[in-house]
Amino acid sequence: MTAYLLGTRRRAMLWWTVAIAAVAAMYTAFYPVIGGMQIEGMLESFPDAVLVALGWDAFTSGAGYVNATVFSLVGAVLTLTCGIGAGARLIAGEEERGLLELELAAPVSRGAVYWHRIATLWVFLLGPAGGVLLVVGVLDPVLSLEIPVGHLVAATVALWLFAGAIGTVTYAIGAITGRRAHALAAGSGLAVASYLLAYLGPLAELDWMTNLSPYWWYVGDRPLLNGADWVGMAALVVLGALAATAGIAGFVRRDTNV
């Protein structure tokens, strides 16, 4: 089932991977121009808290630059968009178009329909995350970014877990409600909220805000600079697992296609 679901999405997966890899490559390639010592003078004019919030205080190293641009910003946004989009489409979107009907009328349980689609979502996200890993990994020696391989892998896994967790929340809301718009609203709402919490938390010096933010769990500890943030990754896994559990409970109970 997962093989078929992925097979029908191979083109979308390829495009997302290529697009995200291209953007990651573009940003990373600008490091010699923007990054390093040149930018330091400019950054001095910003308040420290803002720099910390934006992740720009470490702009001066290769790892800091890639962390701030690719992992905290464009890579995160694009991979997340991909996860939210796929999460909303996989049950709710297909259901609204009537595409689930024949599958659900086949001798498969609702649970199988549900879990195979979650698996599809997570495998699908390996594409964009892998694209980022590949691009940064290849450009690292070329541009002397000096990012340890272990840190890069840890940051990529965290990116995958972040997009996967929020994608799963989106998916679960879609499975519970059967409405793609509700799923999209929940997923993007959570994404924006978690960015705001991670941004405002340090400014307001309120730890509970940052601690509640899935975005902070993902990149707050800067895995590209500091290595794997096991607690943050575990929190993302727990978020995904809770959402998935709530989603299946709702999906097996409700009416479909109505």
Next chain:
Amino acid sequence: MLAIATRGLVKHYGSVEALRGLDLEVESGSVTGFLGPNGAGKTTTIRLVLDLIRPTSGVVEVFGRSPRGAADLRRRIGYLPGEPALPDVTAGEYLGYLGRLRGRVDPGPLAARFGLDLSRSMATLSRGNKQKVALVQAFMHEPELYVLDEPTSGLDPLLQQEFRALVRERVADGATVFLSSHVLAEVETLTTRVAIVRAGVVVDVDDVDTLRRRAGQEVEITFAAPVPADVLAVPGVTDVEVTGTTARLLLHGEADPLLRAVTPWHVVHLRAQDRELEDLFMEFYR
């Protein structure tokens, strides 16, 4: 053995009462038509049978079991939706996938029989070809029970013929067919028994022959001269309309009382015609 049984089946969508206590029995091995106007609850009933939706109250059983969560029960059902929606993959990919969900079912032979090109993307298929895809997936695993929702809509006459031949073959092999339609002709040619549904309840169940008898005859009698109206007041005659020397009426049951009543008068012309079942259903629908 009953293939499908519902008792007091109620289904509400919010404030809309789609089914209001539907009682239905489909005998195993029978070909039962499920006839009613659009919005009467036909598709709702079918979706309850397939566990796509859940009843508000009442009982639905398939082969004596509740369909709720019973995936294995659906192995025994072939379902043809009224308006099949198909993904943008090739017909072969999709039918292959649905075949694998049912074990190792090969859609090839049936696709060939219906002249369906499996290599074409379903996004480019005509309505008729999409209907073929839906037909193939419903029939390819040779189930015991066929649940067909408006099966021949979108099929050209030649394919309708092929479809009917296929249904008859499967029935001869002992399969049960439950066929919904709002078009009487579709049901009449295939089924022996008809359940008529209106506004969420079954209002009548009968064999097609009995229904036809009950539908009665339209009779037109022309007399040489006008006759008193009470001449035609005989048992079995209703809806009498007299214009000049011509009387039009509906006759249910035997013709004898009417013939005896008009014999003393000079009958110039007599015409009697079986009513279309369609007319009968119009009475039910009113």
